[in-house]
Amino acid sequence: MSEILRQQIEKITPLTDKEFEYILSHFTRKKIKKHQYLLQEGEAVQNDYFVTKGLLKAYYVNQDGKEHIMQFAMEDWWITDYQAYFNETNATLNIDCIEASEVLCLSLRNREKLCADMHKIEHFFRKKSNAGYVALQRRILSLLNSNAKERYEQLLQQYPLLFQRVPKTLIASYLGVSRETLSRLSS
Amino acid sequence: MSEILRQQIEKITPLTDKEFEYILSHFTRKKIKKHQYLLQEGEAVQNDYFVTKGLLKAYYVNQDGKEHIMQFAMEDWWITDYQAYFNETNATLNIDCIEASEVLCLSLRNREKLCADMHKIEHFFRKKSNAGYVALQRRILSLLNSNAKERYEQLLQQYPLLFQRVPKTLIASYLGVSRETLSRLSS
DNA sequence: TTCTTAATGTGATTTATATCACACCAAACT
């Protein structure tokens, strides 16, 4: 269902049916099974992904094989390796499915074309990017200022829905704590 | 000197003299002395600030009175409390001058007006915001994945100019390490 | 069902970093 994308855009700017149809024509659809990769480290990053169904994670794997989760994405969220996507370099992140998912794929070329053609859409993406920037600043502040327990509680409060779907092990990896420490905090 | 702003914009999109003059008319100038506040916690956030001269820091002060630096800004950088600026809420960050500074001030109203009037400028701000988002992701990854020493070395490599101007104590506060630990690392 | 894999809890130990305390020096005021 692409209605969910339309709704997201319309929270920022109204669209006619024609306009939305035009926008949507720049996306392709993709279904991914559980545990399947959407993106692997070292590959070129083809797309930004808008999630219409399911749940994914983008994560970095370091030299020791430890995973650090950059972001989750469920319905109505966007996900990709943005550094690589915007700069057209190879991915340093992996993205794979926590649950079977469906996404709408937007290549950088189509994104830029849409933005050039429709001032509205450039406005939409600017607003989304600003909101994303602010969200990351909050996360940084949380990392700088709070200990493991506080970060856990903040996340729980901010994204309660996530907890019903994401195993604690992955929450730990997102928070930058070991799964053992997180386990001890909950109790 | 506002030429520095023009150069920054022209890295993304070319401008005529008229266009730049029009853009600049939406900014006001401000000079700030060393140690003076540009913004204090609890205030309304009037502007986003483009630095033409000097060096500033934006930081959060927690319940215990400990400072955590969200960002620095020197010539050619932007700085404000973005969460509060974009959402028109009161500041949770403080901004003050490390060196005597000069800034160009852009209110949210003028920013939105410029973006609505000139597609070019909306494009510029979208690009800047995207780049900012990517930079914050890098910082998060650094916080998740690296210890104090590694983070220090990464920062040193990424912003070598900063080190000649910012005391180590503040670098520590940006990295999320105590000044004592940072001091021991350097040696 | 049985087998394997993923998720979780919990003890014992180690380690990175924070905290406390004090000394020293350089810069800025007055």
Added chain:
DNA sequence: AGTTTGGTGTGATATAAATCACATTAAGAA
């Protein structure tokens, strides 16, 4: 010139969290 303030180094100690190790349970796969 003298006095305050800001920046820095370094020892001793405390603490949050990582790591290692093992047990338990739940969930998928054959």
